[in-house]
Amino acid sequence: MNSQLLSPDPNCVESSGPHPKADPCVFVVFGAAGDLTKRLLIPAIYNLIEANLLSENFAIIGIARADKDSEQFRKDLTEDLGKYATRAVAPEKWEKIKNNIHYIQGNFDDQHIYQKLAEKLPEVDKAVDAKGNVLFYLATGADYFASIVHRLAEAGLTQEVDGKWRRVIVEKPFGEDLQSAKALNASLLSSLQESQIYRIDHYLGKETVQNILVFRFANGLIEPLWNNRYIDHVQITVSEVVGVENRGNFYDNAGALRDMVPNHLLQLLTMTAIEPPTSFAADSVRNEKAKVLQCLRPIEGDDIVLHAVRGQYGAGKIKGESVSGYRQSQKVRPDSNTETYVAMKFNIENWRWAGVPFYIRTGKALPQKRSEIVVTFKKAPISLFQQADCSNVRSNQVIINIQPEEGISISLDAKIPGPNIAISPVKMTFDYKQYFGQAVNTGYETLLYDCMIGDATLFQRGDTAELGWQAIDNVLDYWKHSRQKDFPNYAAGSSGPKASDDLLSRDGRYWKSLS
Ligand SMILES: NC(=O)c1ccc[n+]([C@@H]2O[C@H](COP(=O)([O-])OP(=O)(O)OC[C@H]3O[C@@H](n4cnc5c(N)ncnc54)[C@H](OP(=O)(O)O)[C@@H]3O)[C@@H](O)[C@H]2O)c1
Numbered sequence: 001m002n003s004q005l006l007s008p009d010p011n012c013v014e015s016s017g018p019h020p021k022a023d024p025c026v027f028v029v030f031g032a033a034g035d036l037t038k039r040l041l042i043p044a045i046y047n048l049i050e051a052n053l054l055s056e057n058f059a060i061i062g063i064a065r066a067d068k069d070s071e072q073f074r075k076d077l078t079e080d081l082g083k084y085a086t087r088a089v090a091p092e093k094w095e096k097i098k099n100n101i102h103y104i105q106g107n108f109d110d111q112h113i114y115q116k117l118a119e120k121l122p123e124v125d126k127a128v129d130a131k132g133n134v135l136f137y138l139a140t141g142a143d144y145f146a147s148i149v150h151r152l153a154e155a156g157l158t159q160e161v162d163g164k165w166r167r168v169i170v171e172k173p174f175g176e177d178l179q180s181a182k183a184l185n186a187s188l189l190s191s192l193q194e195s196q197i198y199r200i201d202h203y204l205g206k207e208t209v210q211n212i213l214v215f216r217f218a219n220g221l222i223e224p225l226w227n228n229r230y231i232d233h234v235q236i237t238v239s240e241v242v243g244v245e246n247r248g249n250f251y252d253n254a255g256a257l258r259d260m261v262p263n264h265l266l267q268l269l270t271m272t273a274i275e276p277p278t279s280f281a282a283d284s285v286r287n288e289k290a291k292v293l294q295c296l297r298p299i300e301g302d303d304i305v306l307h308a309v310r311g312q313y314g315a316g317k318i319k320g321e322s323v324s325g326y327r328q329s330q331k332v333r334p335d336s337n338t339e340t341y342v343a344m345k346f347n348i349e350n351w352r353w354a355g356v357p358f359y360i361r362t363g364k365a366l367p368q369k370r371s372e373i374v375v376t377f378k379k380a381p382i383s384l385f386q387q388a389d390c391s392n393v394r395s396n397q398v399i400i401n402i403q404p405e406e407g408i409s410i411s412l413d414a415k416i417p418g419p420n421i422a423i424s425p426v427k428m429t430f431d432y433k434q435y436f437g438q439a440v441n442t443g444y445e446t447l448l449y450d451c452m453i454g455d456a457t458l459f460q461r462g463d464t465a466e467l468g469w470q471a472i473d474n475v476l477d478y479w480k481h482s483r484q485k486d487f488p489n490y491a492a493g494s495s496g497p498k499a500s501d502d503l504l505s506r507d508g509r510y511w512k513s514l515s
Pocket of ligand 1: 031032034037063064066108109138139140141171202
């Protein structure tokens with residue numbers, strides 16, 4: 001599927017036609033001086049302007065603690081955009097929006113800022129004719145999600161009247177275990193309708209992740225093979241080279257399991273395993289996603305130790321540079337029992353997937369930054385090439401690359417040219433950037449746009465957020481109450497703890513190499 005094998009069909013690429021612009025709205029960001037806002041949200045808004053997808057009737061109100069006025073806030077955002085934009089910024093395009101940026105200084109716990117916001121909104125709305133629509137983005141620590149929504153509701157800011165919409169994007173982490181996720185859902189739903197809540201997982205903003213559904217359900221070639229008759233197992237990897245950096249405070253209380261599995265990893269698993277939805281409408285897709293999570297065999301009893309592996313990195317070398325161990329990081333307890341690596345085995349108990357294990361792994365201080373789904377097919381039922389050199393024969397794989405490159409590759413076995421039958425694996429690769437000339441984006445563009453047009457397909461519904469936690473709750477609980485005596489159990493720069501390799505080797509399988 002690389003560009004030599006398949007040339008883009010210009011008719012098809014164009015036939016999808018231009019997307020309509022998003023609805024007019026005022027974008028209210030809580031946590032407007034934070035890392036997420038400057039590094040990802042504002043560059044994403046700029047990319048929407050460039051793509052002609054943002055309404056001209058658009059304004060931003062930022063809320064944070066720093067003492068500054070709107071003029072200073074505009075200057076700061078302009079400077080940040082210069083640093084973090086994913087493409088060259090055209091000053092005249094940014095200028096148009098810049099004049100409609102406002103700032104409210106204050107503490108989220110102070111009811112006054114909600115009063116100020118209630119006064120400011122009609123004024124800003126009128127200036128740009130935002131039609132009364134407001135998108136609230138909670139770019140704050142998770143502790144504030146419930147209280148901000150509650151105070152917004154008290155100030156009458158979440159009511160939808162006369163077709164004017166009020167939507168709230170809630171960042172991750174959505175709770176810290178099943179119980180707290182349930183409590184957060186209940187709290188949000190006491191002020192908002194489910195249809196107003198957009199629980200974000202920015203992985204779902206990636207083209208490749210959305211493309212999983214198209215790849216599976218638009219290709220007659222793929223879907224008939226996508227089941228336990230032909231697939232041996234699935235591996236999902238989200239590996240990071242970086243260690244805990246300056247997030248020790250947060251990370252040491254969270255750990256890799258909480259931080260990555262109930263959201264990113266299980267979302268990828270769900271997209272891989274989902275049944276065809278009746279349509280691509282939000283609820284059809286989300287119903288099918290919920291069904292996958294409901295079919296996960298609970299990990300309990302002895303399976304907790306057998307199916308879940310935790311690791312913590314010690315000192316090592318990454319790309320030739322010495323790296324100190326996790327316990328030596330700032331704001332990390334010197335005897336920390338927090339895991340920086342997780343590997344798990346899930347079984348999906350339904351007709352399609354019975355008997356096909358889904359292995360997931362994620363970790364820090366690993367040799368490569370990579371997010372990918374590897375679908376390994378069963379071997380051909382009989383080898384016709386017994387006399388041939390088959391030492392290189394591998395099972396066929398479909399590899400869905402999500403990060404750093406986005407694309408899909410398929411590995412097949414082919415005959416090496418020459419008089420003898422000798423076999424070698426070959427790869428067909430489709431790279432998004434190369435094929436569609438796609439500009440780099442932050443992963444937030446699609447999600448912001450979707451929220452502005454009221455399409456919740458790529459956001460987590462309350463029940464799936466809870467189901468994600470439910471899938472790992474026993475493991476979380478067990479790990480909380482038992483120390484892992486051999487921590488640190490992998491060196492920075494290695495591929496993770498030995499127990500992770502054992503998890504697969506017990507089943508006669510092995511991880512795709514990370515180096
Ligand atoms: N950063 C990322 O790459 C990223 C990626 C995915 C998800 N997220 C999620 O996004 C959320 C925000 O992350 P972040 O990295 O942007 O955090 P951050 O850099 O700590 O920013 C938090 C923002 O909230 C403000 N704030 C905190 N407490 C406040 C209070 N009581 N009253 C008023 N303002 C207050 C901070 O203002 P001050 O400047 O005054 O402290 C700052 O503007 C988190 O839930 C995180 O998990 C972040």
